[in-house]
Amino acid sequence: MALRIDPDHGRFRDIVRGKIKQDLRKYISQGELIGRKGKDLVSIPLPQINVPRFRFGSKDRGGVGQGKGDVGDSLGKGDPNADGSGKAGDQAGEHALEVELSLEELAQIMGEELQLPRIEPKGKQRIIAQKDRYVGIRRAGPESLRHFKRTFRQALRRQIMTGTYNSENPIIVPVREDRRYRSWRTTPLPQSNAVMLFIMDVSGSMGDEQKEIVRIESFWIDAWLRSQYKGLESRYIIHDAVAKEVDRDTFFRTRESGGTMISSAYKLCAKMIEDEFPPTEWNIYPFHFSDGDNWSVDDTVQCVEILKTQILPKVNLFCYGQVESPYGSGQFIKDLNEHFDEDDSLVVSEIKGKDAIMESIRDFLGKGK
Amino acid sequence: MASLPPYLSDIQREIEGYGRAYGLDFWEVEFEILDYKRMQEVAAFGGFPVRYPHWRFGMEFEHLSKSHIYGFSKIYEMVINNNPAYAYLLEGNSLVDQKMVIAHVLGHCDFFKNNYFFSKTNRRMIDGMANHATRVRRHIERLGIEKIESFIDSCLCLENLIDPMSPFITRKAPPEREKEREEKTAEIPRIRAKSYMDKFINPPEYLDEQRRKMERERDKPKKNPSEPERDVLLFLLQNAPLDSWERDILEIVRDEAYYFAPQRQTKILNEGWAAYWHSRIMTEKALKVSEIIDYADHNASVLATAPGQFNPYKIGIELLRDVEERWDKGRFGREWNECESLDARRTWDKRVGLGRKKIFEVRKLYNDVTFIDEYFTADFCERNKFFSFSLNDRTGNYEIDSREFAKIKHKMLFSLTNFGDPFIFVEDANYDNRGELLIRHRHEGTDLQMEHARATLAALGRVWRRPVNLITAVEGKQKIFRFDGKEQTEKALGS
Incomplete structure (x- = not known):
């Protein structure tokens, strides 16, 4: 049903996505986007734009509440009036409402905004999976699938119809004809083969904060893509002066240090594509994160060369995310821009801080690319 | 939109009958049943079926629908102050919920009609809002959404700079009276004296001095505004160099701000009043035996107070009940106030039975500030376990x-006064004799949130189209902040 508010809602979404009204973006309260809680649960704040007003600084604020507790007892972090009831002074809604979602649900919300760009149906097993879903009821079937409730109901119905039902002594005896069984339908799941190659620079110049950002970002790209595309593989590469393939767990935990030779990673990446993921069968998406501080100009030249000849022709999209670092020169992104400005199979994104993660994911996977 | 099915309109009539018997006095109420989507939409529009296009309604809608989807909250009732009043019922609610909502709505309607602070509101606001929507849409068609919406954004930054009491008070003498006074004072004031003493008591030198003083007074540049003006929006409408469409939009924003102001001024009292009446009507009249558990359950969730929270429904109804009890038992007046025996106070009951009359008086004459100020007593505070909280800088916890x-x-009271917003006045429209606007924050111990203040100043600058200045105090130092259209500057005052 179309609602009158839809255009208003659309505009709000556009502001949040940064499509229009950049000036308002700084008043969007983001809160923390990522916060995994318990098993598969995260809390995402709803985006909220606080129109600036003359108001009091929150530092001096406080308020009045009701209930038990002694002086000095804590009421928890942040604004204790976070729910809709609000406190006197009509402060309701000033605080982002935290909603707990499963990963699945969150991925769905991200899905409104993101997609794998230019994915193509590839590979010989274009349909590999078949999924059975129990969708109906039938009269014949294995006993293990007997639908007890429906059977019972059928028997009750029959007994009422034939007048053998006695409400004083309600005994229901199902006979053979009453039995009902669950039935299923098999649905084919169309699949595209895709592989994500996550490459992370773990050299000494990448501080803990930078690595943290990379991990959060790759975690979300990974989580989201996995939920959206079946038959998705991901592989992980870390590099300093040498590159090596690691498993997912190591990728998210490793702390290394050392120099930086990006070419080592690109070589490994190219080799993996060569050996394992022929582009005729795979959609390939390498994601490389670094602080952009490469060891030498020569190495950079080599990187450009590998990208040009061995990687870019084979991949659907190459994403390079550069994390801002206090130590690094951040030169690499400029080099890439210089050499690949025209080439739209390479996307670069500068990630200035945690707040910019969502923005950067959008750079990589935003719709309409 | 569906009108009420017969079984519900029967219930409505039944409950209205109970309400009238209790002395509630309301306009006709038009109920409509909405499904949850439409309900969220209408709620996002502040209760109205149509508003002008603006993203903030979309934001509100998203919040409402997300919290609905994830089971955080559900909108039970909504009613708008209009004659006839419009109220909405959520499709699929159980009958006992609908009854409760109808009873609750009657409480609000009675309040809208009779509370003094609502007396100057537009009772045809449903048309008013539709009219505003049409006007804004027309501007959008002509000038494009970007331009219009951006200007609305600027106006919304200033939305709270109104003078909520101005509909009730004449702050400035009407122009004729002003003139009259001027003519009167054209005569040089003399000290009264018998005629033979006059030249001694009012010697020529004295009269000359008086004349010079008056001339000085007259020649002094006239300041605009003559007195600090709290209705900043009005001042802008009258003095800012606005295009006609800008004036129109600013007028709309101001109109709506004034329309909603009484609701913000009476949140506690209004909700308390409605809760008080739904609870009386339901428990004394409308409930069937089979519905009691459901009713009690839902009522409890409406009045629930989580630790550390402040629920206007709860404090409103409790305080009204307290007032009713005190006036029933004669616990007021000098004798009561001066009684120091705890025992006597506990058993005090003069059986005067004035409670009902008293709470009707309260609903007529009070707003939240005056209500709390007058009836929030130490006894009540202690009995209901109130506390105050603040932020501990060290731990980041409240x-x-x-x-x-x-x-x-x-x-x-602080958080209720002026809706917990700072007091801002226009001081001078020709500050420093350069056509700059000067506004002043009347500092009462709490600093402004400066980041927002600067952005708001910028919004003001867009409307004023000349540099704007704000005087406030930051950490005890008087400062003046200036926005000249491009740059924000600040300096200590007096340097």
């Missing part, structure tokens, strides 16, 4: 900082 009555009440 902590209970006091259970002292005076402190709690002060804090409560």
